[in-house]
Amino acid sequence: xxxxxxxxxxxxxxxxxxxxRGRAIALADGRLARLHSRPSxxxxxxxxxxxxxxxxxxxxxxxxxxxxxxxxxYGMIADALPDEPFIAHQLVLSDARAIAAGQVASTxxxxxxxxxxxIASMESLRIWVTCGLALLSAGAAWFLTYSRISLEWRxxxxxxxxxxxxxxxxxxxxxLTTIGIVLSLISETLNFFSKIGWxxxxxxxxxxxxxxxxxxAGALDPEKVGAVPLFAGTFMITIIAMLVAVPVGLFAAxxxxxxxxxxxxxxxxxxxxxxxxxxxxxxxFFAAITVAPAIRDAGTFLGLNVDSSSALAAGTVMGIMxxxxxxxxxxDVINSVPxxxxxxxxxxxxxxxxxxxxxxxxxxxxxxxSAILLGISRAVxxxxxxxxxxxxxxNLTWNPLExxxxxxxxxxxxxTGDTDLETASGPVFALGFTLFCVTLLLNVVALRIVRRxxxxxx
Amino acid sequence: xxxxxxxxxxxxxxxxxxxxKGVDVFYGDTHAxxxxxxxxxxxxxxxxxxxxxxxxxxxxxxxxxMNDTIDIAxxxxxxxxxxxxxxxxxxxxxxxxxRVGMVFQKPNPFPKSIYDNIAYGPRIHGLVNNKAELxxxxxxxxxxxxxxxxxxxxxxQPGTGLSGGQQQRLCIARAIATAPEVLLMDEPCSALDPIxxxxxxxxxxxxxxxxxxxxxTHSMQQAARVSQKTAFFHLGVVAEYGDTNQIFxxxxxxxxxxxITGRFG
Numbered sequence: 001x002x003x004x005x006x007x008x009x010x011x012x013x014x015x016x017x018x019x020x021r022g023r024a025i026a027l028a029d030g031r032l033a034r035l036h037s038r039p040s041x042x043x044x045x046x047x048x049x050x051x052x053x054x055x056x057x058x059x060x061x062x063x064x065x066x067x068x069x070x071x072x073x074y075g076m077i078a079d080a081l082p083d084e085p086f087i088a089h090q091l092v093l094s095d096a097r098a099i100a101a102g103q104v105a106s107t108x109x110x111x112x113x114x115x116x117x118x119i120a121s122m123e124s125l126r127i128w129v130t131c132g133l134a135l136l137s138a139g140a141a142w143f144l145t146y147s148r149i150s151l152e153w154r155x156x157x158x159x160x161x162x163x164x165x166x167x168x169x170x171x172x173x174x175x176l177t178t179i180g181i182v183l184s185l186i187s188e189t190l191n192f193f194s195k196i197g198w199x200x201x202x203x204x205x206x207x208x209x210x211x212x213x214x215x216x217a218g219a220l221d222p223e224k225v226g227a228v229p230l231f232a233g234t235f236m237i238t239i240i241a242m243l244v245a246v247p248v249g250l251f252a253a254x255x256x257x258x259x260x261x262x263x264x265x266x267x268x269x270x271x272x273x274x275x276x277x278x279x280x281x282x283x284x285f286f287a288a289i290t291v292a293p294a295i296r297d298a299g300t301f302l303g304l305n306v307d308s309s310s311a312l313a314a315g316t317v318m319g320i321m322x323x324x325x326x327x328x329x330x331x332d333v334i335n336s337v338p339x340x341x342x343x344x345x346x347x348x349x350x351x352x353x354x355x356x357x358x359x360x361x362x363x364x365x366x367x368x369x370s371a372i373l374l375g376i377s378r379a380v381x382x383x384x385x386x387x388x389x390x391x392x393x394x395n396l397t398w399n400p401l402e403x404x405x406x407x408x409x410x411x412x413x414x415x416t417g418d419t420d421l422e423t424a425s426g427p428v429f430a431l432g433f434t435l436f437c438v439t440l441l442l443n444v445v446a447l448r449i450v451r452r453x454x455x456x457x458x
Numbered sequence: 459x460x461x462x463x464x465x466x467x468x469x470x471x472x473x474x475x476x477x478x479k480g481v482d483v484f485y486g487d488t489h490a491x492x493x494x495x496x497x498x499x500x501x502x503x504x505x506x507x508x509x510x511x512x513x514x515x516x517x518x519x520x521x522x523x524m525n526d527t528i529d530i531a532x533x534x535x536x537x538x539x540x541x542x543x544x545x546x547x548x549x550x551x552x553x554x555x556x557r558v559g560m561v562f563q564k565p566n567p568f569p570k571s572i573y574d575n576i577a578y579g580p581r582i583h584g585l586v587n588n589k590a591e592l593x594x595x596x597x598x599x600x601x602x603x604x605x606x607x608x609x610x611x612x613x614x615q616p617g618t619g620l621s622g623g624q625q626q627r628l629c630i631a632r633a634i635a636t637a638p639e640v641l642l643m644d645e646p647c648s649a650l651d652p653i654x655x656x657x658x659x660x661x662x663x664x665x666x667x668x669x670x671x672x673x674x675t676h677s678m679q680q681a682a683r684v685s686q687k688t689a690f691f692h693l694g695v696v697a698e699y700g701d702t703n704q705i706f707x708x709x710x711x712x713x714x715x716x717x718i719t720g721r722f723g
Contacts (some may be wrong), residue, residue, distance in 0.1 A: 054680070337564070340566040341566055342561060343527070343560075344568065345565075345568070346524065347522065347560030347561075347633070348578060348579040348582075348636050349552050349579065349582070349636060350555075350578070350579075358578065358582070359568050359578075362568075363568070377589060
């Protein structure tokens with residue numbers, strides 16, 4: 001029924017578009033230039049109002065009424081079962097809904113059947129009235145816009161205003177979502193800190209991470225929520241990843257932009273970008289079953305003791321994953337260095353190598369730095385590879401051949417374990433918030449550098 | 459040292475510096491330059507004029523092998539610099555470009571400090587042995603390009619922060635600092651206002667004392683003001699080449715006459 005109404009409103013809007021456009025053309029009487037706005041704008045104005053009013057009525061009346069009905073049903077259940085807890089009321093209501101919809105309920109009794117009848121009649125009334133109202137008001141909106149059409153009517157300006165508002169609303173939705181996520185991160189993090197008795201210092205500087213041990217006592221033990229090993233592990237793996245990704249990615253970018261022939265470039269660049277399309281879970285098991293044993297064997301051969309899942313293995317594979325980000329972004333930046341700078345350098349008798357090292361790279365440096373920073377924030381937030389290949393024990397070490405754990409791994413562990421989510425949420429949100437702060441900082445720095453770079457050539 | 463060089467140059471005054479014979483340039487299938495013969499004389503400003511797309515910039519870029527950086531460009535014929543073929547296999551285009559400097563249409567200072575812009579050439583060619591010598595070369599080049607007074611207090615600031623005319627003079631100073639023998643200028647004033655243009659023109663006349671200067675220009679007035687020799691390019695061929703005075707007052711070729719009197723172009 002709702003779907004049908006949506007389609008009906010859409011058809012109404014399209015029909016309104018055609019009719020209004022037709023009327024505008026008829027009014028112009030063969031000389032379209034007499035109209036202030038092109039006929040299609042008159043049509044668009046009708047279309048926008050018809051669709052917006054229809055959908056708005058459908059949503060507001062439908063949802064509002066649904067809420068009222070809900071209150072009514074709960075009232076009825078509460079009258080019948082005053083002693084049961086709220087969760088039992090919810091169960092009764094969902095059973096009654098199931099019966100009303102002709103599905104199977106957990107139990108069937110007199111209360112539920114009776115309630116189901118009420119629900120069926122009330123809900124169908126709600127839906128029919130809402131849909132009728134929506135169609136009526138959409139039609140009315142169309143009629144109003146249709147009757148306003150005249151030679152002077154500024155349909156273009158009006159519809160552009162409406163579209164501008166729609167665009168702004170979309171932007172606001174994106175912003176509000178971000179704000180919502182940040183606020184929930186902050187409030188849950190504060191909640192977690194209150195549970196460890198506001199020992200934020202223990203969280204930031206403690207070296208023992210085992211937040212769920214002894215949690216049965218109700219409160220978390222501030223002695224065991226030290227996040228240092230997690231962040232140390234994250235940074236070690238990130239550094240290893242960048243040691244792989246930055247040289248390889250940057251040199252690949254220099255080759256692609258300044259040395260490769262057009263033909264080589266046309267297939268080599270897409271090939272490199274395929275790397276970026278490999279799902280990280282694939283990298284993860286590649287790291288776990290291919291790279292980690294290989295590194296271990298190599299270590300054994302050299303007489304070193306290598307853990308079966310080492311920071312080195314995870315970091316190397318993560319570096320490979322980040323190569324295309326660095327190479328692709330750097331290649332774009334290097335290519336955007338104006339040819340005139342290269343010509344200037346060649347014109348002074350500089351070789352290609354001198355030109356690249358002393359003119360092109362310095363000019364592209366801000367962009368390259370921001371590519372690297374974006375790569376780092378990618379590495380810090382990467383999860384799948386480290387879950388599979390890095391290890392799970394919070395081990396504070398400088399040795400890349402040992403297993404370490406990362407922030408993201410611990411978040412996954414806490415939520416996939418058998419602890420109830422309520423308890424696990426505290427440390428998870430605190431870690432998530434800290435991680436968010438780190439990547440946010442990196443992104444802000446990267447964006448600033450990019451902005452400075454843009455100013456240079458415009 | 460400088461004086462000796464001056465006398466040596468004066469002795470060779472008005473000698474052929476570059477002589478081009480039967481030069482053809484192809485861009486892919488396009489025949490851009492057809493059988494061009496031009497001589498560039500020492501201590502002389504030679505102007506290349508002609509309508510847009512006539513090949514004057516293309517020919518200019520042949521003289522220091524800048525066309526090498528374009529994949530599809532192909533040059534045939536003979537271009538001699540001091541009697542040596544610059545397209546000979548044994549010639550390194552990089553060394554050639556150090557001898558034949560170039561200034562471009564759009565000022566293109568490197569995103570470095572003013573000092574480092576000038577020091578770029580001397581550093582890569584090893585022309586100086588220490589910081590003091592480099593300082594001297596930088597100051598001398600900036601003075602030669604008539605921008606020392608404006609730049610001396612801001613040598614460590616980026617060259618991109620200068621005005622358009624200043625940037626172009628910086629680029630000329632940068633080219634001079636490499637101590638070239640020939641200076642090629644590809645419409646050096648087309649991006650500048652009249653005041654900056656006048657300054658650059660004055661500068662070009664000064665530079666003639668030390669270099670052979672070749673300038674491509676759209677402005678016939680400019681060619682008449684700064685050059686002693688003029689080559690008129692038309693559709694890829696040199697329609698006429700001779701003394702600037704003669705070209706502008708008494709052109710032999712009908713096409714030159716039409717262009718100069720403003721009948722086309």
